[in-house]
Amino acid sequence: MGGKQFVWQDRFNIGVDVIDREHRKLFTIMNKLLSYDENDEKSRWAYQEGIKFFKGHTMKHFAEEELYMASIGYEGYDVHRHIHDNFRKKTLPEIEKELAESYYSPEAVNHFLGVCAGWLIGHTLTEDRAIVGGATSKWSDLLPAEEQVALRDMILRMLSEMFQLDARVISESYGGEKFGKGIYYRLLYGTEKGDRWEFFLVFEEKLLVNTVGKIIGSESDGVNVMLLNATRYTAKQFVERIKEQFPLAEQYEIMEENLLTFEQFESAFGKRNLQSSLLFNTGEGYFAFCVAAPHLLKESLVSAAASASDTAPAIKAENAMAEVEKYLENNVEEEKKKILVVDDSSVILQAMKELLYKDYAVSTAKSGLAAIRSMTLDKPDLVLLDYEMPVCDGKQILEMIRAEEELAGIPVIFLTGRGDKESVKNVIALRPAGYLVKSMKPEEIKGNIDMFFEKMEKIG
Numbered sequence: 001m002g003g004k005q006f007v008w009q010d011r012f013n014i015g016v017d018v019i020d021r022e023h024r025k026l027f028t029i030m031n032k033l034l035s036y037d038e039n040d041e042k043s044r045w046a047y048q049e050g051i052k053f054f055k056g057h058t059m060k061h062f063a064e065e066e067l068y069m070a071s072i073g074y075e076g077y078d079v080h081r082h083i084h085d086n087f088r089k090k091t092l093p094e095i096e097k098e099l100a101e102s103y104y105s106p107e108a109v110n111h112f113l114g115v116c117a118g119w120l121i122g123h124t125l126t127e128d129r130a131i132v133g134g135a136t137s138k139w140s141d142l143l144p145a146e147e148q149v150a151l152r153d154m155i156l157r158m159l160s161e162m163f164q165l166d167a168r169v170i171s172e173s174y175g176g177e178k179f180g181k182g183i184y185y186r187l188l189y190g191t192e193k194g195d196r197w198e199f200f201l202v203f204e205e206k207l208l209v210n211t212v213g214k215i216i217g218s219e220s221d222g223v224n225v226m227l228l229n230a231t232r233y234t235a236k237q238f239v240e241r242i243k244e245q246f247p248l249a250e251q252y253e254i255m256e257e258n259l260l261t262f263e264q265f266e267s268a269f270g271k272r273n274l275q276s277s278l279l280f281n282t283g284e285g286y287f288a289f290c291v292a293a294p295h296l297l298k299e300s301l302v303s304a305a306a307s308a309s310d311t312a313p314a315i316k317a318e319n320a321m322a323e324v325e326k327y328l329e330n331n332v333e334e335e336k337k338k339i340l341v342v343d344d345s346s347v348i349l350q351a352m353k354e355l356l357y358k359d360y361a362v363s364t365a366k367s368g369l370a371a372i373r374s375m376t377l378d379k380p381d382l383v384l385l386d387y388e389m390p391v392c393d394g395k396q397i398l399e400m401i402r403a404e405e406e407l408a409g410i411p412v413i414f415l416t417g418r419g420d421k422e423s424v425k426n427v428i429a430l431r432p433a434g435y436l437v438k439s440m441k442p443e444e445i446k447g448n449i450d451m452f453f454e455k456m457e458k459i460g
Helices: 017-035 041-071 075-100 106-131 143-161 207-210 225-241 262-270 296-297 302-306 316-332 346-355 367-376 394-403 419-429 442-459
Strands: 168-171 182-190 196-204 253-260 275-282 286-292 338-343 360-365 380-388 410-417 432-436
Touching: 017 041, 017 106, 041 075, 041 182, 041 380, 075 106, 075 168, 075 275, 106 168, 143 225, 143 275, 143 286, 168 432, 182 207, 182 225, 196 207, 196 225, 196 262, 207 225, 225 253, 253 262, 253 360, 253 367, 262 360, 262 367, 338 367, 346 360, 346 442, 360 367, 367 380, 367 394, 380 394, 380 442, 394 410, 432 442
Parallel strands: 338 360, 338 380, 380 410, 410 432
Antiparallel strands: 168 275, 182 196, 182 253, 196 286, 275 286
16 A cells, blocks of 8 residues: 555645544544555554554544534534444444454455545545535435344345355445455336436455355456356346345336446445445455435335345355356346447436437446446447547547457447538548437437447347
8 A cells, every 4th residue: 555645635624623633633644554565564563553543533533523513513413423433333343353363464454444544535525524514414314223234134144145254244334435456336226207226236356256256166366257247147136135125126127237447436426325335344355235215215124124035045055156157148148238438428428328228238438548447347349439529539549449459349439529521531530330420319329329239240
């Protein structure tokens, strides 16, 4: 972690001296910890002392902040204190336990720094700013405590059944912190009335290698295409088993399924008020399970959770290999074709998603770098690329794609706002798989994409 540092910014100040002063102190301590060399034997002692110091100041800060909130009659006091309690009574003790059990291994230290640093920044910019009216609490719509416990226990039981993992809860208010190299998976369900039910699952990469990878006999030390496909299948089964415990779950049909980059996950996650957001240490790696679905506040999971293990069969070790292999054999036929839409306009991205999501798995990117990252993580079947983009235009992005051996064969269709002869000539000169003018009627754009895939199937 050496070399990474936090820079204190004015936006971290909330205007309350006793709180701002302690925030700056915590940032200073975190920067000191980040400067240590995790491979240096002497750093183990430094981490031990530094983490004790961080914990001591965190407890002091929480106490002072809670006194201040009480003194001004802050209406969000109970929720804010609950978040503090979760961090001081659950997150810190669990991470300390992992550090001690591993003798301050580099991996455990990275977990501590990732979770605590991310929590510190996120909490400062949302919950602490909410005290003075500068933000809205992210945790005001959590499921009631009894429902949270039922969901938590169900997930723990399923982790045990499906992967033989003895997991522990790290946090009941996971804020999207980055805890090492991760895979970010999103599932969106919807109803005809427009209700939405969104799931985010975050897997530390080594967790996938040590569970799903072993089940399918993968010899790779990292995540490859087969392992990603197997993970998507397994994760979807996991979510379906959770979802089916709720009343009226059958009314929700899947709308989108995406593997996200961390930046895409961070952006989507930050815009959601979550009903549950749980972080687990499975013993093989970290795992987060997050749900955004306001309708759950009106439904009960408690009675359903008690009988969850009697519903659909889990993918246990004895049948996991057969189940996953069966999926891998059929997934090309069953999965929707994947389209990546690259455009700097949020309006265009949303319009294309609305146009295509029923028949295709649509992901989006707003820049060339985001597009390459997305394609590397989850290779699409087609890229719809805006030709006129600032900073890095469509021509440059296409060149970047063709320069990567693993991505060079992915077909690219340009989206262009200009249909004049000269502009079209410039586009065609780059030899894309085609081009579409944005001014075309939506049904014409959709029809052209459908015909492209029909043509590809005949050729293939």
